[in-house]
Amino acid sequence: MTEASRHGGQPSPPLPRVRLVDVAREAGLSKTTVSAALNGTGRLSPEVREKARETARRMGYRPNATARHLRAGRARLIGYVVGEFAATPWTTFLESPYFARLTGATAATALRRGYAVVLLPAGSLQSEWADLSLDAVVVADPVADDPVVEGLLAAGVPVFTDRSVEGLPGAYWVDVDAGGAVREALDHLREHGARRPVLVVPDSTTRFHTEVFAAHREWCAAHDLPERVVRVGEPGNGPVVRGVETALTPEGRDRPDALLVVAEASPPLVLEAARRLGYEVPDDLLVVLVSEDATALHTEPPVTTLSLRPEAVAEAGVEHLVEVLEHGRREPAGTLVPTRLDVRASSVRRPPA
Amino acid sequence: MTEASRHGGQPSPPLPRVRLVDVAREAGLSKTTVSAALNGTGRLSPEVREKARETARRMGYRPNATARHLRAGRARLIGYVVGEFAATPWTTFLESPYFARLTGATAATALRRGYAVVLLPAGSLQSEWADLSLDAVVVADPVADDPVVEGLLAAGVPVFTDRSVEGLPGAYWVDVDAGGAVREALDHLREHGARRPVLVVPDSTTRFHTEVFAAHREWCAAHDLPERVVRVGEPGNGPVVRGVETALTPEGRDRPDALLVVAEASPPLVLEAARRLGYEVPDDLLVVLVSEDATALHTEPPVTTLSLRPEAVAEAGVEHLVEVLEHGRREPAGTLVPTRLDVRASSVRRPPA
DNA sequence: TATTGGTGCGGGAACGTTCCCGCACAAGAC
DNA sequence: GTCTTGTGCGGGAACGTTCCCGCACCAATA
Numbered sequence: 063m064t065e066a067s068r069h070g071g072q073p074s075p076p077l078p079r080v081r082l083v084d085v086a087r088e089a090g091l092s093k094t095t096v097s098a099a100l101n102g103t104g105r106l107s108p109e110v111r112e113k114a115r116e117t118a119r120r121m122g123y124r125p126n127a128t129a130r131h132l133r134a135g136r137a138r139l140i141g142y143v144v145g146e147f148a149a150t151p152w153t154t155f156l157e158s159p160y161f162a163r164l165t166g167a168t169a170a171t172a173l174r175r176g177y178a179v180v181l182l183p184a185g186s187l188q189s190e191w192a193d194l195s196l197d198a199v200v201v202a203d204p205v206a207d208d209p210v211v212e213g214l215l216a217a218g219v220p221v222f223t224d225r226s227v228e229g230l231p232g233a234y235w236v237d238v239d240a241g242g243a244v245r246e247a248l249d250h251l252r253e254h255g256a257r258r259p260v261l262v263v264p265d266s267t268t269r270f271h272t273e274v275f276a277a278h279r280e281w282c283a284a285h286d287l288p289e290r291v292v293r294v295g296e297p298g299n300g301p302v303v304r305g306v307e308t309a310l311t312p313e314g315r316d317r318p319d320a321l322l323v324v325a326e327a328s329p330p331l332v333l334e335a336a337r338r339l340g341y342e343v344p345d346d347l348l349v350v351l352v353s354e355d356a357t358a359l360h361t362e363p364p365v366t367t368l369s370l371r372p373e374a375v376a377e378a379g380v381e382h383l384v385e386v387l388e389h390g391r392r393e394p395a396g397t398l399v400p401t402r403l404d405v406r407a408s409s410v411r412r413p414p415a
Numbered sequence: 416m417t418e419a420s421r422h423g424g425q426p427s428p429p430l431p432r433v434r435l436v437d438v439a440r441e442a443g444l445s446k447t448t449v450s451a452a453l454n455g456t457g458r459l460s461p462e463v464r465e466k467a468r469e470t471a472r473r474m475g476y477r478p479n480a481t482a483r484h485l486r487a488g489r490a491r492l493i494g495y496v497v498g499e500f501a502a503t504p505w506t507t508f509l510e511s512p513y514f515a516r517l518t519g520a521t522a523a524t525a526l527r528r529g530y531a532v533v534l535l536p537a538g539s540l541q542s543e544w545a546d547l548s549l550d551a552v553v554v555a556d557p558v559a560d561d562p563v564v565e566g567l568l569a570a571g572v573p574v575f576t577d578r579s580v581e582g583l584p585g586a587y588w589v590d591v592d593a594g595g596a597v598r599e600a601l602d603h604l605r606e607h608g609a610r611r612p613v614l615v616v617p618d619s620t621t622r623f624h625t626e627v628f629a630a631h632r633e634w635c636a637a638h639d640l641p642e643r644v645v646r647v648g649e650p651g652n653g654p655v656v657r658g659v660e661t662a663l664t665p666e667g668r669d670r671p672d673a674l675l676v677v678a679e680a681s682p683p684l685v686l687e688a689a690r691r692l693g694y695e696v697p698d699d700l701l702v703v704l705v706s707e708d709a710t711a712l713h714t715e716p717p718v719t720t721l722s723l724r725p726e727a728v729a730e731a732g733v734e735h736l737v738e739v740l741e742h743g744r745r746e747p748a749g750t751l752v753p754t755r756l757d758v759r760a761s762s763v764r765r766p767p768a
Numbered sequence: 769t770a771t772t773g774g775t776g777c778g779g780g781a782a783c784g785t786t787c788c789c790g791c792a793c794a795a796g797a798c
Numbered sequence: 799g800t801c802t803t804g805t806g807c808g809g810g811a812a813c814g815t816t817c818c819c820g821c822a823c824c825a826a827t828a
Binding site for chain 2 (some may be wrong): 124125126127128129131132137139142157159162163165167168170173174176178179180181182183185186190191192193194195299300303315328330331333334338357358359360361362
């Protein structure tokens with residue numbers, strides 16, 4: 063074939079890729095014409111266009127993305143980093159089902175729109191991605207006044223987050239309707255007989271958690287029910303499960319009859335904790351977890367979950383991102399997506415035997 | 416500052432980046448000289464070098480990676496895809512702790528070596544990453560005769576996997592010592608009194624699982640113990656837990672006194688299944704799971720796990736990849752890394768009361 | 769026949785780097 | 799004073815695209 067292909071089964075070393083000019087020469091055309099033919103642009107006769115395409119196909123031509131990007135001035139690369147875990151080494155955030163799915167959905171949606179997602183491990187220095195030419199960066203779960211976000215904005219890089227960050231020019235967000243989610247979950251529990259629900263929520267300053275807290279307070283007042291809350295300091299299964307234990311062993315009060323956990327925790331671990339403390343689910347205790355964890359389906363009983371719908375968040379975010387990057391639209395800066403309650407046996411009162 | 420900066424707080428629109436020539440002009444030098452100064456190459460007087468560096472710093476110069484890559488002929492981009500899940504939409508594989516950590520560690524290690532990792536969602540068409548100019552692709556957990564692997568090799572793209580793929584030129588692998596892992600786990604169980612251990616393993620043809628099966632058989636023969644195995648058809652918590660239930664309810668035989676699960680399953684779910692079937696862990700049943708799942712630490716009792724050490728696999732793989740990409744070393748094609756047994760309460764026989 | 773307008777294609781610059789050269793100058797050897 | 803050798807720096811091509819032009823050609827109009 064080419065002058066580079068060797069005889070026999072030897073490993074052909076560098077394998078020089080076929081370029082636009084190679085196709086042009088082979089087809090007896092100019093590179094301009096071939097380029098226009100392949101891209102569907104320019105004024106070309108159908109015959110020439112087809113000739114160019116056929117030759118390119120036959121020669122196995124694949125355009126060099128780097129050259130394209132250089133010419134276009136944009137690399138079609140999107141960085142992806144998780145703010146909350148910025149201090150921890152590796153990308154431990156991927157072990158959280160929410161982030162795992164958010165990450166995956168972001169990558170999939172972006173790829174369909176022609177953008178590649180580059181994983182930026184939490185804890186990596188920003189200097190390490192200095193030479194990456196990212197068109198934008200997705201910061202998942204940024205902390206308040208996130209230094210990563212501020213650094214990127216200062217460098218002129220558009221930032222997208224899954225938490226609302228108002229008032230920062232260049233920052234865009236998609237968030238879930240936290241208040242609506244809490245109300246929906248509490249309404250559901252109440253319909254199934256809960257009168258002493260207890261909320262477990264992280265003690266964090268993100269808009270999401272403060273809204274959860276506020277919505278819960280309002281709901282309790284509106285329904286004339288006592289406001290029971292346990293706040294946990296850190297994320298992770300350990301602290302959250304301890305928070306659940308605290309919530310389920312009230313001192314000097316009635317035991318709760320429903321549990322709403324608005325923090326990532328392994329469903330079977332929460333169930334195990336309840337069982338250890340003598341609760342029978344769902345007879346003594348209705349359980350709803352905010353979680354994307356698939357193990358919720360496989361526990362006994364299966365656990366009702368409130369999904370923050372990371373796929374929907376990712377899709378909306380990427381669509382918005384593409385709009386901003388390609389058409390310069392800057393409004394709106396934020397969007398809300400609804401949550402989804404997946405009702406399973408853990409929160410449904412069994413008919414009395 | 417520049418002619419592009421506007422007065423007041425208006426959002427400065429395109430923000431033209433400062434290029435090498437800009438620095439050169441400002442410093443009264445040529446772009447060649449500035450380039451050499453910043454890269455530490457060429458023959459330059461210390462004064463000129465410092466002058467160039469200082470000017471670049473002052474102007475906030477950041478080299479354009481795309482131009483660099485075009486010039487270098489390599490994009491320093493590595494694709495990352497999971498073979499086993501190629502048919503499933505999204506990147507559900509990230510929900511598996513093993514893949515989550517493998518993915519994160521790959522990204523972190525690669526970034527330190529100057530390569531960016533691009534997430535390629537399982538189920539995405541190869542045509543979607545056709546215009547990505549990937550220097551190499553990491554295929555996590557390829558299936559036998561993986562079409563993705565074969566397609567990439569045919570296109571001349573080096574492939575790295577975390578499973579051994581022998582005899583394919585251009586394919587490199589890092590794998591764990593499956594036989595050693597099984598022996599270590601079984602020895603541990605035996606030391607703690609297990610005489611009727613049962614193995615749960617996927618019914619798959621990967622080298623890893625066949626080796627697990629073979630090592631188990633040999634070990635049983637060597638220790639004169641009955642060979643008890645349950646093979647599960649599919650991955651996922653549901654099938655594996657059902658496999659565990661099968662393993663724990665032998666028909667017409669003694670109940671097993673130890674359980675070794677060589678398949679990703681949620682530790683609390685496995686424990687729950689054992690409990691449902693009337694086992695007390697660790698008194699009636701010693702449990703060892705092959706898992707990276709952090710919930711193993713938080714169950715009651717905590718579960719002994721056999722770690723496949725995704726971080727070590729990723730590091731070794733990326734190091735090898737860089738060697739191949741930058742120095743053309745093609746040997747060896749494969750490496751083995753040892754596993755690690757983290758002994759916790761679930762596999763330690765309590766001293767008799 | 770000369771002028772216009774439209775069509776089909778190609779030449780060449782540009783994107784921002786890196787790197788191979790070559791040139792000017794200085795210092796040492798004869 | 800000429801010839802070599804070495805040092806310090808810059809000119810310009812190249813990486814592989816895309817896209818703005820301009821040129822040649824043809825048909826229709828004046």
